[in-house]
Amino acid sequence: MSEDLKRLAAEAALGEVQSGMRLGIGTGSTAEHFVRGLGARVRGGLDVVGVPTSERTAALAREEGIRLETLENCPELDLTVDGADELDARLTLIKGGGGALLREKIVATASTRMVVIADAGKRVSCLGAFALPIEVVPFGLRATRHSIESALAALGYSAVPALRGGTEPFVTDGQHHIFDVELGQIHDPVAVSEALLRIPGVVDHGLFIGIADAAYVAGPDGVDRLTPAAG
Template sequence: MAAAAPHANKPRRIGVNSTILKCPMISSDELKKQAALAALEQVEDGMKLGLGSGSTANHFIRGLGALVRDGLSVVGVPSSERTATLARAEGIPLATLEELPHLDLTIDGADELDSRLRLIKGGGGALLREKIVAAASSRMIVIADGSKLVDTLGAFPLPVEVNHFGIGATTAAIADAATRLAMPATLTRRLAADGSPFVTDGGHAIIDASFGLIRDPEALSLALAAIPGVVEHGLFIGLASAAVIARPEGISWLVA
């Protein structure tokens, strides 16, 4: 459901312009930035934050860095090596989940989300660490432009992180699981930009699975999780507590 910002603080004026523009020609990247800036207003001094990965999360990290340089005290746990590199460059103090096993808030993007805050994530390849960080957090806020909000998940291929050993058998088992759920399955091993097999931060491969419309994400989630060789999948169910959606006409919130 749509709602006002949960636990919203007063708008910050610390190094970040949080004005939300209303312009019909606004770019997708600018909308991502606006969603990130709106989420920044949920950050409080002393918080332990999970830092997401991807282009939208990067806008949040840059905005957070500006606040840190102006005196905000937070500690971040990054969900990918790329996020860690950017956060360090922004001067954000970092820790690990070994040091901080319980986080206050995670801010991350999504490749798709529905009105029940079920997500597809992992387009950037960081789904395993993203899910671990989100699960360690009291709250997860998703930041996205309006194009990511869909009626039914599945237009974006579902990333499935798999072990290299037995990848052929694992891929076949994913196809079999889809058949049992009466879903089509086009499975493609992800490649890096140079054409070599993509390798995650954890050293695994990714199968991008096109299942068509995913009408029962919970059933698919359980089926994939039961397959030996599947390390993790990109369905995030029951993790997000709210989402900030930026459209040309302004910001809206979805709350679980």
């Protein structure tokens, strides 16, 4: 059922795509449904160029016959379509479960609009049930972990960053590592974001704040198109 819902959300988002667009193409299981749907439309005559957010997405897009470019050659995009691990009513997101959060954020912010695709299980009233990914440089991991703990403790969180992959650390496309942090509930995403970005070893984190413009969320009763709630 979950894969069916992901596919429905991805198909709905294809309605946002027009010929001539420069597209940011996301990473993850829901984004893969979008890539396959986009490939079918390209084979039917749709003319777009895509900028992938990961090597994994790039490989699938090539298989689907989608013409690709880099941000270096195509620095301004019309639309990015990507999944999310969690989204709230303001369309603040947690992303990074697939390990591509940095490239995803760079591509999304290079776009005029970002549209999220997700199944209804990703919609939450308060972010934080999904562990927050924090991308870090390999140098000084122990010191960076301590700084993350201290910064979060100052905000009232008793959290222990877990290195993804453990003794064989996960390596991102940018040759970084990821700490996953269980926070439970993130009542002030902006405060958490600012505290983490002040740490020198932190490259970025999986909170996407004020970036998403719309979301297609598929549930048992169909697909809802959401826009950020005010407040």
